Structures are given as structure tokens and as C-alpha cells.
Amino acid sequence: xxxxxxxxxxxxxxxxxxxxxxxxxxxxxxxxxxxxxxxxxxxxxxxxxxxxxxxxxxxxxxxxxxxxxxxxxxxxxxxxxxxxxxxxxxxxxxxxxxxxxxxxxxxxxxxxxxxxxxxxxxxxxxxxxxxxxxxxxxxxxxxxxxxxxxxxxxxxxxxxxxxxxxxxxxxxxxxxxxxxxxxxxxxxxxxxxxxxxxxxxxxxxxxxxxxxxxxxxxxxxxxxxxxxxxxxxxxxxxxxxxxxxxxxxxxxxxxxxxxxxxxxxxxxxxxxxxxxxxxxxxxxxxxxxxxxxxxxxxxxxxxxxxxxxxxxxxxxxxxxxxxxxxxxxxxxxxxxxxxxxxxxxxxxxxxxxxxxxxxxxxxxxxxxxxxxxxxx
Amino acid sequence: xxxxxxxxxxxxxxxxxxxxxxxxxxxxxxxxxxxxxxxxxxxxxxxxxxxxxxxxxxxxxxxxxxxxxxxxxxxxxxxxxxxxxxxxxxxxxxxxxxxxxxxxxxxxxxxxxxxxxxxxxxxxxxxxxxxxxxxxxxxxxxxxxxxxxxxxxxxxxxxxxxxxxxxxxxxxxxxxxxxxxxxxxxxxxxxxxxxxxxxxxxxxxxxxxxxxxxxxxxxxxxxxxxxxxxxxxxxxxxxxxxxxxxxxxxxxxxxxxxxxxxxxxxxxxxxxxxxxxx
Numbered sequence: 001x002x003x004x005x006x007x008x009x010x011x012x013x014x015x016x017x018x019x020x021x022x023x024x025x026x027x028x029x030x031x032x033x034x035x036x037x038x039x040x041x042x043x044x045x046x047x048x049x050x051x052x053x054x055x056x057x058x059x060x061x062x063x064x065x066x067x068x069x070x071x072x073x074x075x076x077x078x079x080x081x082x083x084x085x086x087x088x089x090x091x092x093x094x095x096x097x098x099x100x101x102x103x104x105x106x107x108x109x110x111x112x113x114x115x116x117x118x119x120x121x122x123x124x125x126x127x128x129x130x131x132x133x134x135x136x137x138x139x140x141x142x143x144x145x146x147x148x149x150x151x152x153x154x155x156x157x158x159x160x161x162x163x164x165x166x167x168x169x170x171x172x173x174x175x176x177x178x179x180x181x182x183x184x185x186x187x188x189x190x191x192x193x194x195x196x197x198x199x200x201x202x203x204x205x206x207x208x209x210x211x212x213x214x215x216x217x218x219x220x221x222x223x224x225x226x227x228x229x230x231x232x233x234x235x236x237x238x239x240x241x242x243x244x245x246x247x248x249x250x251x252x253x254x255x256x257x258x259x260x261x262x263x264x265x266x267x268x269x270x271x272x273x274x275x276x277x278x279x280x281x282x283x284x285x286x287x288x289x290x291x292x293x294x295x296x297x298x299x300x301x302x303x304x305x306x307x308x309x310x311x312x313x314x315x316x317x318x319x320x321x322x323x324x325x326x327x328x329x330x331x332x333x334x335x336x337x338x339x340x341x342x343x344x345x346x347x348x349x350x351x352x353x354x355x356x357x358x359x360x361x362x363x364x365x366x367x368x369x370x371x372x373x374x375x376x
Numbered sequence: 377x378x379x380x381x382x383x384x385x386x387x388x389x390x391x392x393x394x395x396x397x398x399x400x401x402x403x404x405x406x407x408x409x410x411x412x413x414x415x416x417x418x419x420x421x422x423x424x425x426x427x428x429x430x431x432x433x434x435x436x437x438x439x440x441x442x443x444x445x446x447x448x449x450x451x452x453x454x455x456x457x458x459x460x461x462x463x464x465x466x467x468x469x470x471x472x473x474x475x476x477x478x479x480x481x482x483x484x485x486x487x488x489x490x491x492x493x494x495x496x497x498x499x500x501x502x503x504x505x506x507x508x509x510x511x512x513x514x515x516x517x518x519x520x521x522x523x524x525x526x527x528x529x530x531x532x533x534x535x536x537x538x539x540x541x542x543x544x545x546x547x548x549x550x551x552x553x554x555x556x557x558x559x560x561x562x563x564x565x566x567x568x569x570x571x572x573x574x575x576x577x578x579x580x581x582x583x584x585x586x587x588x589x590x591x592x593x594x595x596x597x598x599x600x601x602x603x604x605x606x607x608x609x610x611x612x613x614x615x616x617x618x619x620x621x622x623x624x625x626x627x628x629x630x631x632x633x634x635x636x637x638x639x640x641x642x643x644x645x646x647x648x649x650x651x652x653x654x
Contacts, residue, residue: 013540016541016542016545017545019545020541020548020549020581021584021585102605233414311542312542313541313542313543313544313547314543315543333632347546348542350542
């Protein structure tokens with residue numbers, strides 16, 4: 001059974017209980033608090049001097065953030081909207097950082113007035129903005145690193161190479177900012193442990209180049225990238241962190257501070273999308289299944305290559321399905337060749353590991369509402 | 377004399393029957409169907425290698441499956457029987473004058489046909505004008521009705537899929553939604569000897585959805601484990617209490633049997649607290 005391989009038994013039990021007891025109309029996203037707490041306990045545990053900042057973009061639901069706040073971790077944000085929720089929740093500014101290398105002016109002003117002290121950058125224009133709106137604040141430069149083996153590569157939009165990074169650190173210091181560190185991102189859902197090797201070695205090179213220019217750094221920010229199980233097994237967080245810790249211990253001073261910005265790894269496999277089958281058809285030689293969540297209201301990542309695991313409560317013969325969302329856009333196709341026993345219209349279809357980058361991407365395109373998030 | 381070795385995949389015991397004659401052997405879209413003659417039990421209906429009913433003792437099962445709820449309900453008029461293609465449950469239901477309509481939902485038409493031919497005393501009532509036969513999945517039938525059924529009887533060894541699952545949860549919710557506010561539901565739920573944990577799981581799954589859940593048992597000679605359970609869910613009424621006078625013709629069930637069929641309360645609580653060790 002797929003649910004035994006890709007979801008833990010306690011979570012599955014809670015999900016079934018919720019569905020049994022509740023008359024909440026689908027679609028909705030269930031988040032298991034216990035899984036979130038276990039992940040928070042685990043992440044950073046094997047890396048010396050580390051601090052964890054949850055990447056709010058992964059799932060910015062108010063209840064989720066409130067629960068994470070109660071666990072005492074930090075937050076990584078990118079916009080005034082994300083800051084507003086944290087501010088409503090009373091999150092202290094020293095638990096917030098922003099790693100968006102290109103910030104809006106509105107956000108920058110609000111972040112500074114809120115008291116946030118850590119800002120990423122990777123361009124001269126951003127240093128100019130920061131020096132004007134955030135003088136004396138701690139800043140860190142974003143390096144490009146290889147993203148091979150991550151399912152959601154992202155280094156092209158941001159980051160600079162070594163020489164440029166050095167120039168930017170020097171420029172930032174000249175402009176009255178306090179350059180403290182280096183950040184990078186190995187790519188989201190990264191299942192290639194070697195990416196961290198390459199990234200950390202590159203950061204070490206920059207660290208030494210900066211030291212030669214009289215800039216003494218104290219922090220590296222590992223970004224995110226820890227993978228979760230969707231349809232196959234992945235490297236464990238413990239394994240990745242032990243590897244990172246060994247590298248860091250070899251290559252950096254012992255008082256180095258390490259920031260980690262997990263998003264998917266915290267909330268992804270704590271989430272189960274509860275959807276309903278709204279239609280079925282046979283087109284050519286393909287079986288089509290239509291459900292009430294699609295690319296536009298929650299499953300945007302399916303387009304970029306994330307393959308989910310699905311569960312239906314049917315005992316019919318399994319066959320291959322193309323699964324599509326409810327909207328009238330022909331782009332709204334979630335998955336193909338998914339082997340499932342044939343459900344009936346009205347049956348529930350559950351999507352596992354759907355806690356991250358689902359609701360946060362959702363729009364109300366075509367009038368389909370954004371599914372509600374419920375903590376269980 | 378040839379022997380029939382039963383192939384019950386869930387039983388830790390195997391029954392062997394003498395066979396005088398194989399009367400029918402065929403394959404439907406859903407299963408293998410066989411009718412054989414045994415010197416003691418008479419004709420026996422066998423589906424996929426598992427004995428379903430025998431002429432000699434089917435009444436124990438059918439009476440206990442049907443009459444407990446038919447007496448606990450104050451006025452059972454609209455009844456659904458899911459499975460039980462042999463027609464025995466329908467026969468028992470029709471003994472009650474209150475009944476106006478029986479939806480008889482059997483996915484496998486072949487079982488009905490074979491039963492009509494070989495078990496006329498069991499299937500004899502299914503042509504009654506109050507009976508509507510529908511060859512479809514029971515789970516599908518209950519999804520499409522709205523609070524108009526008084527009693528639902530699941531006469532199948534597997535419709536509940538046994539343990540808690542997405543199927544079970546959805547099925548029980550559909551059952552709840554098609555029952556009236558006084559509605560009740562019964563299903564066979566395995567042997568207390570061999571599948572105690574499964575019985576508990578079915579009861580727990582029912583408790584999530586129904587306010588009143590209980591368990592009664594009956595002695596069944598040809599079902600492995602013999603001490604078989606019937607899981608009951610009800611929206612309001614306690615099924616232990618008879619709300620109608622016992623005045624039908626039966627061989628095993630009676631008001632006395634009704635009163636002692638349910639597990640003693642303390643024993644039931646120990647079962648559900650997983651306090652029974654065997």
C-alpha cells in the first residue's frame with residue numbers, strides 16, 4: 001500500500017479520523033503538527049552552532065506559522081506580506097532573516113523598522129538600496145552553486161560567482177554595511193549530497209578571499225534544499241547534516257555560525273491534500289480523472305516536475321490515469337500514468353506530501369477557491 | 377467420496393467436507409461459483425473456495441444477521457441488503473410486515489441466478505414485489521441516497537474491507553448519510569477467536585462516524601472460528617433493546633436470543649480496551 005510507504009502510520013490514522021469526523025467540504029490541506037514538530041527537532045540537530053529559519057514561502061498559512069512560532073524557531077521571509085503575519089504573531093525581530101537578494105523598497109523599509117538584522121544581496125543595486133535603508137545591518141552575499149540533482153533547480157535567477165561576490169562584499173563594507181557571511185542554495189528537493197560539498201568548498205574559497213581583503217566573516221547560510229519523500233525514497237536529513245557538519249568542521253573556524261532555511265523539509269510531508277473526484281472520462285486510449293484541486297489552486301509544482309503519491313478509497317482494479325484539475329485551462333493537468341484503482345465521482349482522492357509549495361502558490365483562477373489549511 | 381478443502385485465506389484453520397456431487401461449477405465476472413452436495417449439510421454454496429451457506433445451517437446466520445436490528449428499530453420500512461446474493465437475508469427481512477421496500481444490491485448477478493436454481497428455499501422471496509434487485513456495487517448505491525433508509529444490512533464477508541481505511545471511512549459516512557435519524561446498520565465482522573483485533577478496528581472505525589456502536593455474536597458452524605461477530609452502528613437507538621414484539625417464525629432467533637446475543641457490557645469494554653488476551 002502506497003500510504004504505508006510514503007506516510008507514517010500515525011499521520012495516516014489522524015487523516016482518516018479527521019475525514020471520518022468532519023463534514024468539511026473538500027478540498028482542504030491537512031497538516032500533522034506532530035510531523036512538523038519532529039522535523040523541527042531534527043533539522044539542525046547534527047550541525048554545530050546552527051540556527052533554523054523556516055522559509056515562510058513554503059507554507060505561509062497563519063495557523064502553521066503560529067504553531068511554528070510556538071516551537072521557538074526562526075523565520076526566513078521575503079516580503080511585506082510575510083512580515084505582516086509574523087508581526088501579528090509577535091515574532092521577535094532577532095528570529096527573522098531575509099534571504100531574498102532583491103527586495104522591494106516597501107519591504108526593506110518595513111523590515112528595518114521592525115528590527116530585522118540579516119539581509120541577503122547579490123548585486124550592486126541591492127547594496128545601494130541596503131546602504132540607504134538599512135545602514136550598519138548585517139548582510140550576506142549569495143553565491144551561485146551547482147543545482148544538479150535537485151528536482152527544482154533555482155540558481156540561475158540569483159547568485160554571483162566568486163570574483164563578483166568578493167567585489168560585492170568589499171563594496172558593501174565601503175557603503176557602511178556589515179558583511180557577515182555567505183549564502184547559497186543547492187536547489188530545492190536536492191537529493192545529491194555532493195552539491196553541498198561543492199557549495200561549501202566554494203564558500204570556503206570566498207571566505208579566504210574576503211579575509212585577505214580584511215573582511216572577517218562569521219556566518220554561512222546553507223539555504224534550504226533538504227529533500228522529502230514524494231514517490232521515492234530520498235537521502236535522510238541526518239545523513240546530509242552529518243556530511244555538512246564534517247565539511248564545515250574541516251574548513252571553517254570553530255566559532256562559525258550556521259543558518260539553515262528549510263521550507264519543504266519542515267512542512268512538506270506533514271501535509272495531505274484531501275480532494276474529491278469530480279469527473280471521469282475516457283479520451284482516446286487515456287483514462288482521465290478530474291479532481292477539485294489543480295495546477296492553479298494548489299498543485300503548481302506538478303508542472304515543474306514534482307510527482308506526488310495518491311490514495312483513493314476504491315477497491316476496483318487498478319489502471320493508469322491522467323489526473324487533471326477543475327479549471328477550464330488545458331494546462332491544468334497534474335499527472336499522467338498514475339496507477340490507481342478506479343474511484344467513483346464523489347470519492348476522496350488524497351495527495352500525500354502536499355504541505356509545501358501548494359497553498360502558497362494557489363490562486364483563485366477560474367473561480368476555484370484556495371483550499372483551506374487545517375492543523376491536525 | 378471426494379473431499380473439498382476450503383481455501384479461506386484469513387483462517388488459521390482449514391475445513392474439509394465430503395462431497396457427494398458437484399452440482400455446479402462456473403466463473404462469473406467477479407468470482408468462482410460452486411454448488412456441491414454434502415451428506416450432512418446438504419447443498420453448499422462456495423464462492424472463490426470459501427463456503428458461504430449450507431442448506432442445513434444457513435438460518436443461524438441469516439436470522440441473526442437480520443432480526444436483531446429489525447426488532448431494535450421501532451418501525452423498519454425501507455431496507456437495504458448489500459451482498460447476500462443467495463437471497464437468505466431478503467427472505468428474513470420480508471418476514472416483517474412493516475417492510476415496504478427492500479433494495480437488494482448484489483454486484484454479481486450470477487450468484488443470484490445460481491441460488492435461484494439450487495437454493496429455492498433460500499432465494500424464494502426475492503421475486504416479492506417489495507424487492508428491487510440492483511446489480512451494482514453497494515458502496516456506490518449508498519452514496520446516492522438521502523436519509524430515507526431505516527436499516528442497512530451488509531451480507532458480505534468483505535464489503536467493509538475489514539480494517540480502517542479510506543474506503544471504510546467513506547463507506548460508513550455514506551451509510552450514515554443514507555439512513556434516517558433512527559437508522560441502523562449491521563455487518564458481519566469476523567470471528568472473535570481468530571480476528572479479535574480486526575473486530576476492534578471495525579468497531580473503532582464505526583465509532584468515529586456513529587454515536588451508538590455495539591457488537592453481538594452468533595455460533596456459526598461452517599465459518600472458521602465459529603464465534604462470529606456482527607458489528608452494529610446506530611444513529612440513535614440502542615440495538616440491545618427490542619422496540620418491536622417478537623412474532624415472526626424463526627428457528628434460532630427469539631427475544632431471549634436477542635437479549636443474550638450482545639456481549640456483556642463489561643466484557644465488551646475489556647475487548648475494546650484491548651484487555652482480552654488471546
